[in-house]
Amino acid sequence: MTDLPPIALARWTxxxxxxxEVVVQGQPARxxxxxxxxxxxxxxxxxxxxxxxxxxxxxxxAPKRGTVPLMLWHGGGLSGACWETTPDGREGWQHFFLRAGxxxxxxxxxxxxxxxxxxxxxETGGVPxxxxxxxxxxxxxxxxxxxxxxxxxxxxxxxxxxxxxxxFILGCVPRFTTTDDLTLAxxxxxxxxxxxxxVVAHSQGGFFAWRAAQExxxxxxxxxxxxxxxxxxxxxxxxxxxxxxxxxxxxxIAGDPRWPAIRARGIAxxxxxxxxxxxxxxxxxPAVGIRGNxxxxxxxxxxxxxxxxxxxxxQGLGLCA
Amino acid sequence: MTDLPPIALARWTxxxxxxxEVVVQGQPARxxxxxxxxxxxxxxxxxxxxxxxxxxxxxxxAPKRGTVPLMLWHGGGLSGACWETTPDGREGWQHFFLRAGxxxxxxxxxxxxxxxxxxxxxETGGVPxxxxxxxxxxxxxxxxxxxxxxxxxxxxxxxxxxxxxxxFILGCVPRFTTTDDLTLAxxxxxxxxxxxxxVVAHSQGGFFAWRAAQExxxxxxxxxxxxxxxxxxxxxxxxxxxxxxxxxxxxxIAGDPRWPAIRARGIAxxxxxxxxxxxxxxxxxPAVGIRGNxxxxxxxxxxxxxxxxxxxxxQGLGLCA
Numbered sequence: 001m002t003d004l005p006p007i008a009l010a011r012w013t014x015x016x017x018x019x020x021e022v023v024v025q026g027q028p029a030r031x032x033x034x035x036x037x038x039x040x041x042x043x044x045x046x047x048x049x050x051x052x053x054x055x056x057x058x059x060x061x062a063p064k065r066g067t068v069p070l071m072l073w074h075g076g077g078l079s080g081a082c083w084e085t086t087p088d089g090r091e092g093w094q095h096f097f098l099r100a101g102x103x104x105x106x107x108x109x110x111x112x113x114x115x116x117x118x119x120x121x122x123e124t125g126g127v128p129x130x131x132x133x134x135x136x137x138x139x140x141x142x143x144x145x146x147x148x149x150x151x152x153x154x155x156x157x158x159x160x161x162x163x164x165x166x167x168f169i170l171g172c173v174p175r176f177t178t179t180d181d182l183t184l185a186x187x188x189x190x191x192x193x194x195x196x197x198x199v200v201a202h203s204q205g206g207f208f209a210w211r212a213a214q215e216x217x218x219x220x221x222x223x224x225x226x227x228x229x230x231x232x233x234x235x236x237x238x239x240x241x242x243x244x245x246x247x248x249x250x251x252x253i254a255g256d257p258r259w260p261a262i263r264a265r266g267i268a269x270x271x272x273x274x275x276x277x278x279x280x281x282x283x284x285x286p287a288v289g290i291r292g293n294x295x296x297x298x299x300x301x302x303x304x305x306x307x308x309x310x311x312x313x314x315q316g317l318g319l320c321a
Numbered sequence: 322m323t324d325l326p327p328i329a330l331a332r333w334t335x336x337x338x339x340x341x342e343v344v345v346q347g348q349p350a351r352x353x354x355x356x357x358x359x360x361x362x363x364x365x366x367x368x369x370x371x372x373x374x375x376x377x378x379x380x381x382x383a384p385k386r387g388t389v390p391l392m393l394w395h396g397g398g399l400s401g402a403c404w405e406t407t408p409d410g411r412e413g414w415q416h417f418f419l420r421a422g423x424x425x426x427x428x429x430x431x432x433x434x435x436x437x438x439x440x441x442x443x444e445t446g447g448v449p450x451x452x453x454x455x456x457x458x459x460x461x462x463x464x465x466x467x468x469x470x471x472x473x474x475x476x477x478x479x480x481x482x483x484x485x486x487x488x489f490i491l492g493c494v495p496r497f498t499t500t501d502d503l504t505l506a507x508x509x510x511x512x513x514x515x516x517x518x519x520v521v522a523h524s525q526g527g528f529f530a531w532r533a534a535q536e537x538x539x540x541x542x543x544x545x546x547x548x549x550x551x552x553x554x555x556x557x558x559x560x561x562x563x564x565x566x567x568x569x570x571x572x573x574i575a576g577d578p579r580w581p582a583i584r585a586r587g588i589a590x591x592x593x594x595x596x597x598x599x600x601x602x603x604x605x606x607p608a609v610g611i612r613g614n615x616x617x618x619x620x621x622x623x624x625x626x627x628x629x630x631x632x633x634x635x636q637g638l639g640l641c642a
Binding site (some may be wrong): 016 | 322327328331333334335336337338340342345353354355356357358360361362364365366367368369370371374376378382397400401402405406410412416427434435436437438439440450451452453454455456460488490491492493494495498501525528550551552575578579582583586607
């Protein structure tokens with residue numbers, strides 16, 4: 001990392017978009033002492049809440065070569081920080097695409113990270129899902145068993161040593177499963193604010209990316225879906241006809257209990273988009289000689305190599321000089 | 322903003338520090354479908370959780386002039402994003418101190434922002450405090466009444482037009498009042514990882530900054546406390562003898578129901594630190610001709626002017642070339 005030249009940022013800001021007002025009435029006020037030795041404050045739970053806003057950070061490099069901004073939408077249980085570094089401390093895809101000359105917009109999905117979760121359980125129902133150290137080891141296709149046992153699949157690219165794994169889990173955040181409508185609306189507000197963009201999305205973010213492209217096709221110039229967790233709506237495939245799509249899948253899928261079905265649904269949806277006149281490229285990384293990728297491709301040791309494949313594809317579309 | 326030159330970052334990363342393991346047993350597993358059309362996954366609530374970790378983002382400018390890193394610790398109900406921009410879209414103190422040549426470390430406190438809140442309610446008790454659009458208007462000394470009424474104190478520097486206020490509230494996040502021990506421990510881990518630093522802290526962050534300096538004085542080169550919500554421990558004032566401290570208070574305090582008492586306790590604590598051989602400078606901004614500041618000084622329209630005062634003080638200590 002120290003060998004890389006500095007990144008010059010011509011502009012860099014963050015903002016929150018979206019959110020709707022929810023008025024609460026009839027609740028008792030309570031006295032809260034926020035800090036030991038502070039003065040108690042009366043906190044009135046009644047009033048106007050802003051629910052469903054979303055944090056985004058926009059960085060514009062100098063010089064800029066991308067013709068439109070490039071957005072990075074994270075997956076479930078994570079925040080935008082997953083693009084900012086890797087569990088073993090290398091530069092993330094946020095750096096990669098800035099270095100390639102893109103204005104990069106990283107967001108934290110609704111109810112996660114810096115977006116906050118104001119009244120999410122009250123308004124949307126559901127309980128948060130929080131992850132143990134053990135849970136994602138098999139689910140993200142690192143290896144069989146548990147991180148304590150430490151067995152990884154042959155050729156595993158995810159940095160799965162104990163310190164890196166612990167660091168990865170520290171970066172996970174609670175998430176709800178009842179906020180899809182709010183989240184989609186906030187991504188719409190983000191696209192509206194930033195304007196036509198390339199959307200690079202991972203896992204759950206891939207679901208929102210498909211859906212956002214169907215709802216606001218004029219604001220999506222290309223979709224890059226890294227192991228999308230789900231598809232768009234079959235009845236709206238026609239909306240995707242003008243948007244080039246790249247789908248990327250990693251390794252170790254055949255032996256997984258869930259990913260063959262998830263991938264098959266993705267491939268079927270891609271076929272439907274093509275039948276409606278769209279263009280979808282599907283890259284199974286092992287088929288092009290890139291082996292060992294977990295579900296967390298942007299964190300794997302070969303993350304820059306896969307980002308390079310994405311960059312080549314985007315340049316092929318003429319979206320980056 | 323567009324007139325400012327680019328910021329060159331020689332190095333920029335983020336990481337999570339701290340956290341302790343909590344093992345949960347005897348809970349039922351539940352099936353979760355994370356994404357519509359996804360494959361259900363069995364989520365076993367039993368296992369090892371990492372509780373109390375903290376996110377931090379470290380940016381090192383080129384050229385660098387600060388002799389040590391400068392940390393920005395936010396206050397209650399906010400995340401580190403409060404240093405990244407202002408409600409009216411200007412550059413934040415994160416930019417100001419990077420432009421001044423400091424390596425700047427911005428953190429999200431435990432259970433807020435990108436630090437996540439894994440099992441916080443279960444382990445620490447308490448319920449989260451979430452803020453309405455109305456609540457902070459008076460409490461942060463913007464004006465009397467409500468933001469809907471829109472009256473501000475004469476000369477108010479906070480950008481309190483409806484759009485900016487809404488943007489400010491969107492950036493607020495739920496917080497607990499039962500996590501002080503975890504948070505202090507995580508700040509200790511952050512200081513340990515980054516090494517001796519200047520700590521600039523706002524409001525609730527000021528409480529943690531006093532306490533962290535008392536616990537780990539070797540890792541704190543100077544303290545800048547912007548309207549600290551509370552003090553350190555009186556029985557440990559001696560630990561602060563070698564650490565220069567600057568305390569800053571804004572305007573409209575005399576007429577506030579809470580701030581005269583909070584400030585008075587801060588002044589009394591400063592006197593005790595001085596009596597123990599320490600050095601504390603107190604600046605009431607109106608007394609030096611800087612008027613109109615709310616509690617959110619780093620977001621006020623004159624935020625760069627106050628940051629300049631901080632920078633001059635740090636340069637006076639020889640901490641920045």
